[in-house]
Amino acid sequence: MKSMIVIGNSGNRRTTGLQAARARLGLPPALVLNYIDLLQRKASLSSIAQSLRQTMDEPPLLRLDAPGEHFEVERELIALGAPDAASSPDDDRWHRYNKSVASPISGKMARGLKEIKGKLYHPSQWFRGYCRLLSRLDREAGQLWDTPQWVNAPEDITAMFDKRHTYQLLSSAGLPVPRRLAAPEAIPDYETLRDRMADERIHRLFIKLAAGSGACGVIAYQVNPVTGAEWAITTIGVENYQARPPLFYNVKKLMTYKERRIIRQIINWLLGHGAHVEQWIPKASYRDRTFDIRQLVVAGKACHSIARVSRTPITNLHLDSDRMGLEEIDLPDDLQTAVRQCAEQTLAVFPQSTVAGIDVLLNSGSLRPYVLDVNPFGDLLYHCHYEGHDPYAWEMRMASLPSTI
Numbered sequence: 001m002k003s004m005i006v007i008g009n010s011g012n013r014r015t016t017g018l019q020a021a022r023a024r025l026g027l028p029p030a031l032v033l034n035y036i037d038l039l040q041r042k043a044s045l046s047s048i049a050q051s052l053r054q055t056m057d058e059p060p061l062l063r064l065d066a067p068g069e070h071f072e073v074e075r076e077l078i079a080l081g082a083p084d085a086a087s088s089p090d091d092d093r094w095h096r097y098n099k100s101v102a103s104p105i106s107g108k109m110a111r112g113l114k115e116i117k118g119k120l121y122h123p124s125q126w127f128r129g130y131c132r133l134l135s136r137l138d139r140e141a142g143q144l145w146d147t148p149q150w151v152n153a154p155e156d157i158t159a160m161f162d163k164r165h166t167y168q169l170l171s172s173a174g175l176p177v178p179r180r181l182a183a184p185e186a187i188p189d190y191e192t193l194r195d196r197m198a199d200e201r202i203h204r205l206f207i208k209l210a211a212g213s214g215a216c217g218v219i220a221y222q223v224n225p226v227t228g229a230e231w232a233i234t235t236i237g238v239e240n241y242q243a244r245p246p247l248f249y250n251v252k253k254l255m256t257y258k259e260r261r262i263i264r265q266i267i268n269w270l271l272g273h274g275a276h277v278e279q280w281i282p283k284a285s286y287r288d289r290t291f292d293i294r295q296l297v298v299a300g301k302a303c304h305s306i307a308r309v310s311r312t313p314i315t316n317l318h319l320d321s322d323r324m325g326l327e328e329i330d331l332p333d334d335l336q337t338a339v340r341q342c343a344e345q346t347l348a349v350f351p352q353s354t355v356a357g358i359d360v361l362l363n364s365g366s367l368r369p370y371v372l373d374v375n376p377f378g379d380l381l382y383h384c385h386y387e388g389h390d391p392y393a394w395e396m397r398m399a400s401l402p403s404t405i
Contacts, residue, residue, distance in 0.1 A: 002027075002058070002060065002061055002399065003028065003030075003031070003052050003060040003061070004022070004027075004030035004031070004060055004061040004062075004063060004399075005030065005031050005032075005033060005045070005048055005049065005052070005060050005061070005062050005063070006018060006030045006031070006032050006033070006063045006065055007032075007033045007035065007038065007045075007062070007063065007064050007065065007137065008032060008033075008034070008035065008063075008064075008065030008066070008067075009034060009035055009036070009065070009067070009069065009070045009073065010032050010034050012069055012070070013380060014065050014066060014377070014380055015032060015065065017380070017390075017392050018030060018063075018065075018392045018396075020392070021390065021392035021393040021395075021396050022392075022396055024393060025393060025396050025397060027396060030063070031048050031051065031052065031060075033045060033048045035067050035070065035073045035076075036070065036072050036073050036076065038133070038137075039073065039076035039077065039080065039133070040076065044140065045062075045137060045140045045141060045144065046140060046143075046144060049144050059145040059147065059148065059149050060149070061149050061150075061151055061399055062141060062148055062149060062150045062151065063150075063151040063152075064134070064137075064150070064151070064152060064154065064157055064376075065377060066213075066377035067130065068213070071115040074121060074126060075110060075111060075113050075121075076110075076111070076129075077126050077129035077130050077133065078105070078110040078113070078121060078122050078125050078126050078129055079107040079108075079110035079111050079129065080107075080128075080129035080130075080132050080133060081101065081122075081124075081125040081126060081127070081128035081129030081130075081131075081132065082104065082105060082106050082107040082109075082110055082125065082129075083104050083106070084106050084107055085107050085129070085132070087132055090135060090139070091131075091132040091135045091136060092128070092131065092132065092135075093135055094131045094134065094135055094154075094155055094158040094159075095127070095128050095131040095132070095158075096162065096164075096165055097162065097164055097165075097184055097185075097210065097274055101122070101124035101125040101128055101273075102122075102124050102125075102272040102273045102274075103122065103245075103272075104122075104125055105122065105125070110122075110125075116247070116249070118237075118249040118250045118251065118252065119247060119248070119249045119250075120216070120217070120236070120248045120249055120250060122273075123209060123211060123212065123217065123273045123274075124211075124272075124273040124274050126211070127161070127162070127210070127211035127274075130158075130161070130211075131158050134154035134155075134157060134158055135154065137154055138153070138154040138155065150352065150353075151353070151354055151355055151395075151399070152350075152352070152353040152354065152355055152356070152376050153352030153353060155352065156350040156352045156353040156376070157353075157376045159350065160350065160353075160356065160374045160375065160376045161211050161213075161376065162210050162211055163208050163209075163210050163211075163276035163373070164184050164210050164274065164276045166373075166374050167180055167276060167278070169349050169350075170346060170349060170371055170374075173345075173349045175342070175345060175346055175349070175371055176342065176368065176369060176370045176371060177278075177370060177371050178206070178278040178279045178280075178281050178370055178372070179278065179279040180276070180277065180278050180279075181193075181196055181197070181200065181202060181205060181277040181278065181279070182196050182277070184210070184274065184275065184276065184277075187271060187275075187277055188271060189268055189271055190263075190264040190267045190268050190271070193207075193267060193271070193277065194223070197223060201225075202279055203222055203223050203224070203225050204220075204221070204222040204223075204279070204280035205220075205221050205222070205277055205278065205279060205280050206218065206219070206220055206221070206277070206278050206279075206280050206313075207219040207221055207267060207270055207271075207275055207276075207277050208275060208276045208277075208278070209270055209273060209274070209275055210273075210274035210275055210276055211274065213375070213377075214316055214318065215235050215314050215316040215318075215319060216235060216250050217235075217236065217250075217270060217273075217275075218234060218235070218314060219232050219233070219234040219236070219266065219267065219270065220232065220233045220234070220280065220312075220313040220314055221263070221267070221280075222280070229258070230257075230258060230260055230263050231256070231257075231258055232256070232257045232258075232263045232266070232267075233254050233255070233256050233257075233312065233313060233314065234254070234255060234257070234266065234314075235250050235251055235252060235253065235254060235255065235314075235319070236248060236249070236250065236251070236255070236266050236269075236270075237249050237250075237251040237255060238262065238265060238266060238269075246265070246269075248266070248269055252318065252319075253319065253320075254312055254314060254319055280313070281361060281363055281370055282363065282364040282365070283313075283315075283361045283362065283363075283364055284361070284362040284363065284364050284367060285364060286307070286309055286324075286329040286330070288311070289309050289310055289311050289322075290309070290310060290311075290313070290315070290364075291307045291308060291309040291310070291315065291324075291329060292307070292308055292315050292359055292360060292361040292362075292372060293305055293306070293307050293308070293326070293339050293359070293360045293361070293362075294306050294308060294357050294358070294359055294378060294381065295339055295340060295342075295343035295357070295358045295359075295360055296355075296356075296357050296358075296378065296379055296381065296386075296391055297343050297344055297346075297347040297355070297356055297357075297358060298354060298355050298379075298391075298394060298395050298398050299354050299355075299398045299399075300344060300347065300348070300354070301344065302339075302340035302341075302343050302344050303386040303387075303391075303394055304379075304381055304384045304385070304386045304390075304391050304394070305325075305326055305336075305339070305340075305384075306323050306324065306325065306326075306381060306384055307323075307324045307325065307326055307328070307329045307331070308321045308322075308323065309321055309322040309323075309324050309329065310322070323382075323383070323384075326339075335362060335367060338369050339360050339362070339369055342358070342360055342369040342371060343358035343360060343371075346358050346371050346374060347374075350374070353376065354398075355376070355379055355395055356374055356375060356376055356378055357374075357375040357377075357378015357379055357381075358371060358373075358374055358375075358378070359371070359372040359373040359374075359375070359378075360372065379391040379392065379395065
């Protein structure tokens with residue numbers, strides 16, 4: 001039975017779900033290397049691998065899980081991304097954009113940050129820190145095993161996590177993705193964005209924080225081409241102060257803005273930390289609502305899927321969208337097949353990875369599928385089964401079969 005090391009946060013929904021699935025399948029518990037212990041140098045991949053050597057007859061599966069929902073981990077990753085953090089040039093090999101992060105702070109300042117619920121802390125510096133951590137883990141695994149067996153390789157995770165790089169890879173592979181307004185470096189601020197929109201005659205866009213997740217840092221933005229009136233819907237809130245910098249935060253519900261001053265401020269903050277700007281493609285509808293599809297792909301094959309149905313243009317489930325089966329929304333078999341094939345082809349662009357949640361929309365007119373996002377941690381799907389298995393059990397079952405991972 002294959003051993004597994006999980007790099008994640010003990011006790012959260014992902015780790016407990018995975019351990020429960022392994023128990024149901026009669027597999028030994030995965031050893032968990034906590035992000036916080038790793039970042040604070042209290043443990044390492046080498047130290048946890050050493051405890052397996054007595055029982056290991058082959059390299060363990062290595063699973064990187066999401067680092068979120070843990071403020072101390074977030075703070076340590078910001079510190080690791082600081083300009084004064086100890087790092088080798090190789091640590092930044094996968095940090096492809098925003099080489100100088102927005103409003104950088106020192107490692108000491110990062111470790112002194114106090115938790116304010118919902119506050120968005122230095123996302124570009126956080127992402128640089130995460131890239132550095134994954135690069136180090138990749139090097140350490142290569143020293144421990146001739147061929148490390150990652151479920152999703154660290155390099156692929158950094159590529160999936162950065163929407164700018166994901167777009168580059170998918171578009172180069174000929175996969176259907178919404179049209180990009182311009183290269184990231186060509187849109188430094190709100191004024192340039194508006195000029196490019198006018199030049200391209202595009203009036204509706206999605207602006208997405210490059211390394212954001214769960215609708216955090218996403219704006220559905222449109223401009224009336226006749227009156228110039230603006231409209232933006234987002235989960236980002238902002239508080240302004242006289243004596244200190246503004247506070248940007250995730251309100252975890254959708255807000256609508258029509259005042260240019262606030263819209264400009266939020267867009268400039270997003271662009272400063274790195275953003276991907278793409279054409280807004282209208283989604284297919286079910287009754288009086290629109291939907292997109294989260295399609296899980298494991299070991300090259302599409303499996304679990306859900307439709308995210310909403311009355312808003314942002315369909316993430318924690319924003320009161322409805323979770324429905326594809327049969328419930330009367331999606332024809334040929335369109336289900338098209339979604340599955342599109343998702344499988346998308347994961348194939350990341351040859352060192354075997355699990356991802358692919359978000360796919362169907363154009364409201366042509367019903368052509370488009371890839372919206374590739375989530376390396378997109379398997380946290382509640383009440384969703386495929387051939388009788390939840391996502392984690394299906395992944396563990398596939399991992400136990402020959403030549404699947």
